[in-house]
Amino acid sequence: MIDLELITSTIKTCLPQGQDTYPLHEPSFKGREWEYVKECLDTGWVSSVGKYVDLFEERLAEFTGVKRAVAVVNGTASLHIALKLAGVEPGDEVLIPALTFVATANAVVYCNAIPHFVDNELKTLGMDPSKLSEYLADITNIVDGKCINKNTGRRIKAVVPMHTFGHPVDLDPLVEIAARYHLEIVEDAAESLGSYYKGKHTGNWGKLSALSFNGNKIITTGGGGAILTNDEHLGKLAKHLTTTAKVSHQWTFYHDMVGYNYRLPNINAALGCAQLEQLPGFIKQKRDLAKRYREIFKDVEGVTIFQEAEFAKSNYWLNALLLEPQYAPYRDELLTKTRAHGILTRPAWGLMPTLPMYKNCPKMNLAVAEDIVERLINLPSSGG
Amino acid sequence: MIDLELITSTIKTCLPQGQDTYPLHEPSFKGREWEYVKECLDTGWVSSVGKYVDLFEERLAEFTGVKRAVAVVNGTASLHIALKLAGVEPGDEVLIPALTFVATANAVVYCNAIPHFVDNELKTLGMDPSKLSEYLADITNIVDGKCINKNTGRRIKAVVPMHTFGHPVDLDPLVEIAARYHLEIVEDAAESLGSYYKGKHTGNWGKLSALSFNGNKIITTGGGGAILTNDEHLGKLAKHLTTTAKVSHQWTFYHDMVGYNYRLPNINAALGCAQLEQLPGFIKQKRDLAKRYREIFKDVEGVTIFQEAEFAKSNYWLNALLLEPQYAPYRDELLTKTRAHGILTRPAWGLMPTLPMYKNCPKMNLAVAEDIVERLINLPSSGG
Numbered sequence: 001m002i003d004l005e006l007i008t009s010t011i012k013t014c015l016p017q018g019q020d021t022y023p024l025h026e027p028s029f030k031g032r033e034w035e036y037v038k039e040c041l042d043t044g045w046v047s048s049v050g051k052y053v054d055l056f057e058e059r060l061a062e063f064t065g066v067k068r069a070v071a072v073v074n075g076t077a078s079l080h081i082a083l084k085l086a087g088v089e090p091g092d093e094v095l096i097p098a099l100t101f102v103a104t105a106n107a108v109v110y111c112n113a114i115p116h117f118v119d120n121e122l123k124t125l126g127m128d129p130s131k132l133s134e135y136l137a138d139i140t141n142i143v144d145g146k147c148i149n150k151n152t153g154r155r156i157k158a159v160v161p162m163h164t165f166g167h168p169v170d171l172d173p174l175v176e177i178a179a180r181y182h183l184e185i186v187e188d189a190a191e192s193l194g195s196y197y198k199g200k201h202t203g204n205w206g207k208l209s210a211l212s213f214n215g216n217k218i219i220t221t222g223g224g225g226a227i228l229t230n231d232e233h234l235g236k237l238a239k240h241l242t243t244t245a246k247v248s249h250q251w252t253f254y255h256d257m258v259g260y261n262y263r264l265p266n267i268n269a270a271l272g273c274a275q276l277e278q279l280p281g282f283i284k285q286k287r288d289l290a291k292r293y294r295e296i297f298k299d300v301e302g303v304t305i306f307q308e309a310e311f312a313k314s315n316y317w318l319n320a321l322l323l324e325p326q327y328a329p330y331r332d333e334l335l336t337k338t339r340a341h342g343i344l345t346r347p348a349w350g351l352m353p354t355l356p357m358y359k360n361c362p363k364m365n366l367a368v369a370e371d372i373v374e375r376l377i378n379l380p381s382s383g384g
Numbered sequence: 385m386i387d388l389e390l391i392t393s394t395i396k397t398c399l400p401q402g403q404d405t406y407p408l409h410e411p412s413f414k415g416r417e418w419e420y421v422k423e424c425l426d427t428g429w430v431s432s433v434g435k436y437v438d439l440f441e442e443r444l445a446e447f448t449g450v451k452r453a454v455a456v457v458n459g460t461a462s463l464h465i466a467l468k469l470a471g472v473e474p475g476d477e478v479l480i481p482a483l484t485f486v487a488t489a490n491a492v493v494y495c496n497a498i499p500h501f502v503d504n505e506l507k508t509l510g511m512d513p514s515k516l517s518e519y520l521a522d523i524t525n526i527v528d529g530k531c532i533n534k535n536t537g538r539r540i541k542a543v544v545p546m547h548t549f550g551h552p553v554d555l556d557p558l559v560e561i562a563a564r565y566h567l568e569i570v571e572d573a574a575e576s577l578g579s580y581y582k583g584k585h586t587g588n589w590g591k592l593s594a595l596s597f598n599g600n601k602i603i604t605t606g607g608g609g610a611i612l613t614n615d616e617h618l619g620k621l622a623k624h625l626t627t628t629a630k631v632s633h634q635w636t637f638y639h640d641m642v643g644y645n646y647r648l649p650n651i652n653a654a655l656g657c658a659q660l661e662q663l664p665g666f667i668k669q670k671r672d673l674a675k676r677y678r679e680i681f682k683d684v685e686g687v688t689i690f691q692e693a694e695f696a697k698s699n700y701w702l703n704a705l706l707l708e709p710q711y712a713p714y715r716d717e718l719l720t721k722t723r724a725h726g727i728l729t730r731p732a733w734g735l736m737p738t739l740p741m742y743k744n745c746p747k748m749n750l751a752v753a754e755d756i757v758e759r760l761i762n763l764p765s766s767g768g
Contacts, residue, residue: 026428027428027430027431028428029425029428029430031428033425034422034425037421037425038418039414039661041417041421042413044410044411044412045415046411046604046606047411047598047599047600047604047606047607047657048599048600049599049600057622073457073458073607074645075645076644076645084419085766090674101637102628102630102639103628103645106628106642106643106645112496143469153682157431160531206408213434214431214432215430215431215433215649215650216432220430221649222430222431222649222650222651222652223431223432223645223647223648223649223652236733244486244487244490246486250723251719251723251729251731252734253733253734254486254734254739255486255739255741256739256740256741257740257741258490258493259486259490259491259743260460261458261460261487261607262463262489263607264607264752265599265605265606265607265652266599266606266650266657267606267651267652267654268606268607268651271430271651298433333442337599346635347635347636349637350637355638355639356638356640356641357639357640357641
């Protein structure tokens with residue numbers, strides 16, 4: 001039998017004592033945040049002028065191992081521009097997981113393209129490469145080097161693996177599929193800063209990738225994001241496109257394409273620089289907490305704690321508890337009980353095709369994603 | 385004759401002595417900026433949680449006299465959403481001034497609509513209502529209560545007066561034209577926080593209006609903007625649409641339309657609250673500086689300082705010097721000379737139809753806007 005009381009008290013033993021509430025994630029500002037932010041105020045450099053944007057971009061590139069990082073105003077903006085620069089055009093379809101935050105689908109729509117939903121797998125909680133491979137064999141033709149959806153007649157241009165709760169998708173088979181079907185990979189790495197696939201940081205497999213530094217992420221800039229790429233030309237274009245496409249001149253305002261005002265302000269980048277210095281510590285704290293959850297829940301009946309795949313080293317941004325399938329009907333009761341104890345658990349997002357604006361988009365059979373939603377809850381995952 | 389040396393030294397007499405360079409506008413943080421920002425860091429409330437966004441919105445609404453202000457990530461985002469909520473649909477045309485910052489046109493394109501360029505007038509530097517009225521009589525038909533461009537067959541849905549350098553457009557005739565031609569007014573008030581038309585704050589004539597708090601504006605949040613509206617329903621929709629259209633629930637993620645991640649982070653709103661407290665002082669300083677420029681340049685041959693119209697009380701965000709028409713060829717020489725003295729003057733923006741992505745958009749005769757660009761330079765305008 002499942003014992004919701006026991007599960008609740010077991011979660012609590014993993015958390016610091018004496019708090020009234022335990023959010024899923026709380027940011028921590030114990031580094032040089034004050035010093036850097038105060039410098040912005042003292043010099044007046046809070047906006048487009050100042051050193052922290054460049055510094056933040058350099059350090060992000062260094063940490064993730066990509067050639068170029070471009071800091072932007074949030075994760076949604078970074079995915080929008082990443083998709084655009086990957087060549088997604090109006091009327092294209094873009095393959096994204098059914099289980100994701102709504103921004104993944106919205107960014108596709110901002111390109112006037114159509115999201116096409118792919119099932120998730122239990123091993124990574126992300127996109128299922130083998131199911132995708134079978135599906136594409138079934139529904140597509142390659143015509144003039146383009147992947148055409150036989151059912152809609154539209155080009156499928158890109159595939160967007162999203163590293164759910166920080167856990168890397170199985171990227172190698174995806175790379176193979178993308179090559180076979182002439183698709184560009186754009187990684188939605190919004191949740192996976194500090195997560196590695198086969199020893200290499202996530203965000204290195206996409207033609208471009210997107211990070212987020214929202215307040216709930218492993219590091220935060222208040223609001224912010226970054227575009228990552230190993231293509232220096234695309235990196236330059238990303239910077240240009242996110243800064244109104246202004247051509248540099250001492251006084252003339254000349255813009256050579258429809259650009260975006262997506263630049264991260266200097267004061268937010270200052271926060272980011274201080275946070276990035278603490279990232280290795282944050283990752284260790286989160287991995288330690290995941291280990292505590294896993295060990296203590298080993299002997300609790302009816303539930304398991306999600307564990308990274310053998311090819312992954314995850315940042316464990318958000319820990320996930322999975323009810324065994326027969327106990328799925330207890331999900332809402334467990335949410336209610338834990339929250340009554342101040343443990344601010346949460347279910348996964350609703351699947352994208354359950355939202356009114358995405359209900360008519362193309363999709364494959366989504367049985368696994370549906371199953372995950374029914375029996376997953378996220379646990380408080382703050383470090384420290 | 386025109387004496388560029390004299391003009392340069394005359395500008396300098398209006399500015400504080402002893403600086404190496406005089407930017408067009410420098411932000412000033414002498415209020416409670418540090419106190420409020422520090423509170424965000426101390427409480428961890430830098431992002432979507434925290435009191436400053438609500439407070440900033442309330443105080444903005446109070447200051448501008450609108451029913452509802454919604455804080456967003458920048459001025460471009462605010463104009464994008466304002467246009468969308470005014471009913472601009474893909475394929476519509478939107479009337480905007482030819483002389484404006486590129487964001488005005490870009491925001492139209494983000495709605496998949498087409499900018500249609502209107503001439504500016506010398507009296508306000510903004511859109512010319514009487515020329516617009518004649519032009520619309522010539523090129524449009526009203527069909528089923530819609531304004532149809534006879535040349536393109538497209539609906540013209542909205543008109544966007546932009547208050548150039550803070551100077552209010554002549555709004556009363558525009559309101560009359562908009563009613564006659566079934567157009568919605570959306571004010572681009574990015575530069576006009578603190579500017580009044582006939583005693584009422586700009587931003588009150590549009591169905592919705594857009595403010596900006598970029599680093600160069602009269603108050604700054606690092607990067608930021610706000611949507612203003614006197615329609616409470618539209619205000620609620622603006623908040624919903626700019627916060628991913630998430631329907632409130634204790635744990636469920638349900639979004640009922642394609643929304644945007646345009647929310648202003650709490651730490652930037654904190655900065656905004658402190659800045660807003662100082663706004664009356666900033667306006668006074670800028671108006672005083674404008675007065676100094678005007679008085680001292682009265683006796684300088686060949687140039688005039690732009691002065692607000694009789695119906696306007698302007699924030700004089702950026703002061704403008706106009707060369708007399710016969711001296712227009714000296715514009716670049718004057719820019720070069722003043723900048724060599726550390727006075728970081730700047731010409732107006734290039735007209736929108738001179739940019740490659742807007743060169744084929746519909747437009748009227750733009751003789752006055754062309755004339756303004758040829759002979760206007762902006763002068764350093766920081767308060768204090």
